[in-house]
Amino acid sequence: MSDAAIDVLGxxxxxxxxxxxxxxxxxxxxxLAKGAMTLIDAPRAEAIYSVMGPGVEVSGGSCANAMVxxxxxxxxxxxxxxxxxxxxxxxxxHDIRAAGVAYDTPPAPDGAPTARCLVLVTPDAQRTMATYxxxxxxxxxxxxxxxxxxxxxxxxxxGYLWDPPRAKEAFRAAMAAAGGAGRTVALTLSDPFCxxxxxxxxxxxxxxxxxxxxANEEEIVSLYEADSFDEAAELVRGRCAIAVLTRxxxxxxxxxxxxxxxxxxAHVEQVVDTTGAGDLYAAGFLHGLARGRDLPDxxxxxxxxxxxxxxxxxxxxxxxxxxxxxxxx
Amino acid sequence: MSDAAIDVLGxxxxxxxxxxxxxxxxxxxxxLAKGAMTLIDAPRAEAIYSVMGPGVEVSGGSCANAMVxxxxxxxxxxxxxxxxxxxxxxxxxHDIRAAGVAYDTPPAPDGAPTARCLVLVTPDAQRTMATYxxxxxxxxxxxxxxxxxxxxxxxxxxGYLWDPPRAKEAFRAAMAAAGGAGRTVALTLSDPFCxxxxxxxxxxxxxxxxxxxxANEEEIVSLYEADSFDEAAELVRGRCAIAVLTRxxxxxxxxxxxxxxxxxxAHVEQVVDTTGAGDLYAAGFLHGLARGRDLPDxxxxxxxxxxxxxxxxxxxxxxxxxxxxxxxx
Numbered sequence: 001m002s003d004a005a006i007d008v009l010g011x012x013x014x015x016x017x018x019x020x021x022x023x024x025x026x027x028x029x030x031x032l033a034k035g036a037m038t039l040i041d042a043p044r045a046e047a048i049y050s051v052m053g054p055g056v057e058v059s060g061g062s063c064a065n066a067m068v069x070x071x072x073x074x075x076x077x078x079x080x081x082x083x084x085x086x087x088x089x090x091x092x093x094h095d096i097r098a099a100g101v102a103y104d105t106p107p108a109p110d111g112a113p114t115a116r117c118l119v120l121v122t123p124d125a126q127r128t129m130a131t132y133x134x135x136x137x138x139x140x141x142x143x144x145x146x147x148x149x150x151x152x153x154x155x156x157x158x159g160y161l162w163d164p165p166r167a168k169e170a171f172r173a174a175m176a177a178a179g180g181a182g183r184t185v186a187l188t189l190s191d192p193f194c195x196x197x198x199x200x201x202x203x204x205x206x207x208x209x210x211x212x213x214x215a216n217e218e219e220i221v222s223l224y225e226a227d228s229f230d231e232a233a234e235l236v237r238g239r240c241a242i243a244v245l246t247r248x249x250x251x252x253x254x255x256x257x258x259x260x261x262x263x264x265x266a267h268v269e270q271v272v273d274t275t276g277a278g279d280l281y282a283a284g285f286l287h288g289l290a291r292g293r294d295l296p297d298x299x300x301x302x303x304x305x306x307x308x309x310x311x312x313x314x315x316x317x318x319x320x321x322x323x324x325x326x327x328x329x
Numbered sequence: 330m331s332d333a334a335i336d337v338l339g340x341x342x343x344x345x346x347x348x349x350x351x352x353x354x355x356x357x358x359x360x361l362a363k364g365a366m367t368l369i370d371a372p373r374a375e376a377i378y379s380v381m382g383p384g385v386e387v388s389g390g391s392c393a394n395a396m397v398x399x400x401x402x403x404x405x406x407x408x409x410x411x412x413x414x415x416x417x418x419x420x421x422x423h424d425i426r427a428a429g430v431a432y433d434t435p436p437a438p439d440g441a442p443t444a445r446c447l448v449l450v451t452p453d454a455q456r457t458m459a460t461y462x463x464x465x466x467x468x469x470x471x472x473x474x475x476x477x478x479x480x481x482x483x484x485x486x487x488g489y490l491w492d493p494p495r496a497k498e499a500f501r502a503a504m505a506a507a508g509g510a511g512r513t514v515a516l517t518l519s520d521p522f523c524x525x526x527x528x529x530x531x532x533x534x535x536x537x538x539x540x541x542x543x544a545n546e547e548e549i550v551s552l553y554e555a556d557s558f559d560e561a562a563e564l565v566r567g568r569c570a571i572a573v574l575t576r577x578x579x580x581x582x583x584x585x586x587x588x589x590x591x592x593x594x595a596h597v598e599q600v601v602d603t604t605g606a607g608d609l610y611a612a613g614f615l616h617g618l619a620r621g622r623d624l625p626d627x628x629x630x631x632x633x634x635x636x637x638x639x640x641x642x643x644x645x646x647x648x649x650x651x652x653x654x655x656x657x658x
Contacts, residue, residue: 055427094379094383098381098382098384
């Protein structure tokens with residue numbers, strides 16, 4: 001890998017989370033898939049919000065959370081994603097910059113408001129998400145600066161980008177720029193329902209441009225319509241350079257053409273809210289890889305960052321991750 | 330007291346809090362008074378926000394926090410305060426209603442945006458507040474429905490209302506309506522700097538229309554320019570029916586013409602963030618009083634609600650306060 005000004009560049013849907021505690025009944029009443037992300041339109045967002053309890057607004061977005069985590073670990077991180085120039089958009093931009101992530105995507109001057117995700121945290125600490133994409137659908141290839149992509153060791157793309165049509169073009173433009181510059185292209189499958197929506201295209205991506213794939217157990221099983229995790233892990237082997245498969249409390253498995261590394265989950269005293277677990281795992285892994293750590297170490301950094309974020313309410317790190325990671329060295 | 334449809338009606342500045350962890354250096358660099366509230370204009374709000382860390386947005390406002398606390402304890406609570414019809418205004422309105430507080434003040438259709446308070450929580454768990462009043466200055470007497478005031482056992486006013494000129498008129502209108510209906514008028518002095526700004530007028534209010542006064546140690550000492558807490562407590566005695574004086578870890582003292590009740594603070598495992606302590610103390614006390622509890626019991630309910638809110642980040646209750654208060658019965 002040649003020298004790079006940026007360790008990790010993330011591209012994703014720029015979203016503000018509205019977190020609330022909720023009973024299972026609310027999740028069921030609105031037909032949301034528990035533990036997963038459902039796309040909703042503006043009227044449905046209004047309907048769910050109107051019956052939700054008081055909320056806490058925090059900048060979110062899967063890939064943005066990962067970039068904030070990587071920056072907290074010491075990576076030079078950057079982010080591309082679209083907000084509207086409204087109050088929530090300004091909050092999103094402030095927060096990601098204040099977390100040390102370079103962020104220069106111009107906000108949309110009109111159209112739909114900044115995207116928001118209603119996050120219902122049930123008493124079992126599971127989070128169910130309902131996302132109104134709003135302004136994030138305005139992200140297009142014109143927002144992807146090829147020089148920025150070429151300057152990043154790793155470009156990390158979220159599968160959710162496949163939902164808004166123009167974002168998909170931005171995604172393809174970024175992959176082309178990263179590939180052309182000999183950089184690493186990383187993809188997270190984001191969500192089992194996202195895999196269902198885009199299965200054949202995601203398989204092609206993994207076979208083609210993707211070097212590093214992140215997926216949890218449900219997502220990888222869905223991608224290959226496998227009968228078991230082990231079968232899915234064998235099906236993905238060799239299709240991309242590195243497949244990183246997360247299994248919640250069972251830890252994670254890193255699969256390459258010739259090797260398999262199993263790494264246990266980091267200890268958590270009490271799981272408060274699983275929002276952001278996958279994002280922060282990716283943050284740790286990407287940080288390790290950008291800094292030249294070996295694969296088991298990358299997985300351990302991922303587990304450690306995920307453990308921190310599930311031990312409190314919200315999807316972005318609160319503790320000093322760099323200090324915690326130092327204990328691993 | 331005759332029958333009332335509402336236990337407590339609060340009138341205050343409607344504010345969204347932007348909470349962040351900060352070092353003491355940031356508080357000093359911006360000339361903010363540590364542990365107190367400083368009023369700032371829009372450019373200064375922008376300047377502080379631009380150097381602040383990532384934030385968490387939560388509906389706030391001293392009096393609104395108290396009403397949410399009272400509702401959580403089981404009171405029928407209502408609130409009057411002004412937001413703009415913008416994203417933060419809609420968040421404020423949603424959250425207070427979702428907390429069970431009746432809220433019908435029409436939002437301002439134009440003018441300044443919804444008020445926000447930058448809350449800097451330093452490592453010692455103290456909070457320093459910088460408030461941009463925004464749309465809350467638009468509150469005026471036309472927003473105070475005399476029938477609503479007459480329907481409330483207690484009308485609770487925050488001293489901060491004395492800052493925006495038209496809010497002061499609203500405050501006076503509410504006091505007149507409450508007095509005319511034979512209801513209880515409660516006032517919190519809000520903040521020692523607020524007392525400095527309006528000392529003589531606050532003294533007149535206490536001598537005249539106020540039945541129930543809330544003040545912490547610094548505020549009551551400042552109000553009477555006393556040399557000690559004990560001196561201030563004697564100076565306020567008999568000026569209003571009940572003076573409730575809070576002393577943080579030293580508990581609270583309830584002073585009437587003929588009696589003094591000292592009540593210890595409730596035990597807190599770890600103080601995380603003192604934001605909202607005074608507001609929630611008032612919530613507990615007001616709830617007790619509206620429900621006919623004796624004064625020491627009211628003070629105990631106040632201590633209990635304050636203890637809950639300082640044990641986590643943010644100014645509104647997270648635990649089931651009614652359940653916790655049940656243990657007192």
